[in-house]
Amino acid sequence: xxRKLAIATFATVAALALMGATKPARPAGGTNWAxxxxxxxxxxxxxxxxxxxxxxxxxxxxxxxxxxxxxVESEGQLKLGMVGPGKGAVEVRNFVRDPVDVTVAxxxxxxxxxxxxxxxxxxxxxxxxxxxxxxxxxxxQRRRWTTGPFATRTRAIASDFKFYQFMASRGLDRPAMDRxxxxxxxxxKLAQQTNDAVEKLGITGTPSxxxxxxxxxxxxxxxxxxxxxxxxxx
Numbered sequence: 001x002x003r004k005l006a007i008a009t010f011a012t013v014a015a016l017a018l019m020g021a022t023k024p025a026r027p028a029g030g031t032n033w034a035x036x037x038x039x040x041x042x043x044x045x046x047x048x049x050x051x052x053x054x055x056x057x058x059x060x061x062x063x064x065x066x067x068x069x070x071x072v073e074s075e076g077q078l079k080l081g082m083v084g085p086g087k088g089a090v091e092v093r094n095f096v097r098d099p100v101d102v103t104v105a106x107x108x109x110x111x112x113x114x115x116x117x118x119x120x121x122x123x124x125x126x127x128x129x130x131x132x133x134x135x136x137x138x139x140x141q142r143r144r145w146t147t148g149p150f151a152t153r154t155r156a157i158a159s160d161f162k163f164y165q166f167m168a169s170r171g172l173d174r175p176a177m178d179r180x181x182x183x184x185x186x187x188x189k190l191a192q193q194t195n196d197a198v199e200k201l202g203i204t205g206t207p208s209x210x211x212x213x214x215x216x217x218x219x220x221x222x223x224x225x226x227x228x229x230x231x232x233x234x
Contacts, residue, residue: 034084037117040091043109043189045116047079048089054232056088057210059095059197062104062123063134064206066220071124073222078229087233092120095197095206096190099145100134103157103181105190107167110180119170126166133160151182 033048040046056078060067082088094105108120123130133141137160144156158164158181164174172180197203202215209216209225211232219225 031086032084033086033089034079037114039113042193044091044093045113045120046089046091047117048083049086050089052083052086052089054082054088054229055091055212056082056229057091057093057213059093059203059206059208059210060124061095061097061101061206062108062127063098063101063131065127065131067207068124068127070207070222071121074225075121075125077222077226082229082233088229092117093193093197094190095203095208096187096194097206098134099153100157100161102187102190103154103161103163106154106180106183106186107158107163107172107177109186109190110176110183111170111172119167122166122170130161130163130166150184150187151178154181154187 031049033052036048038046038050058070060070078090083090094101094109096102096105104123108116108123111119137145141156141160145153145160147153155178158177164177167177168174201210205220207220209219211228216225216228219228
């Protein structure tokens with residue numbers, strides 16, 4: 001990966017919880033933090049108690065197959081064992097790698113904040129079904145994705161990857177989608193945040209993880225991450 005990312009201006013729940021429980025535990029107050037979300041001042045989305053003793057930060061890309069695998073393998077265990085009972089919170093940060101990734105991020109960051117994780121998870125878990133055009137596209141399609149006005153490019157991607165249909169079944173019609181896809185300032189912000197993650201934090205690929213502000217070196221899968229969370233939530 002280069003030090004700068006060039007971006008044109010442009011549940012099934014797991015059977016066992018992280019800590020071995022068979023059903024989500026709840027703190028004394030009865031709050032199910034796995035159903036609670038918030039947004040940081042920088043625009044990142046947080047699932048769980050924002051004041052939880054542990055904060056897991058995920059750097060993820062929507063076009064990264066390893067990120068999709070991580071979502072499938074970890075989601076139930078994280079929600080049941082860590083987030084739900086208030087032991088920790090998960091913060092998702094977009095790490096945009098290509099125009100398709102940017103397009104999906106525009107969509108997930110456009111829906112109401114309390115629906116972000118629902119849509120984020122849907123894109124991640126179904127990635128094998130929609131990702132095909134990224135490797136099977138024609139030269140003409142790729143030109144549409146990378147040339148011309150910003151909104152024209154993102155709408156071409158949304159059309160070729162059938163994102164309009166994907167989101168229509170989730171309550172976002174075409175006019176609303178087009179407004180989301182025209183948000184060039186947000187695309188530039190996501191690109192800058194990605195470059196900052198590379199330059200300032202040393203993030204070199206996805207998925208990457210931080211716990212309480214510390215980058216977990218060599219940790220890019222649920223198998224590698226899980227014991228590190230367990231060690232901090234006993």
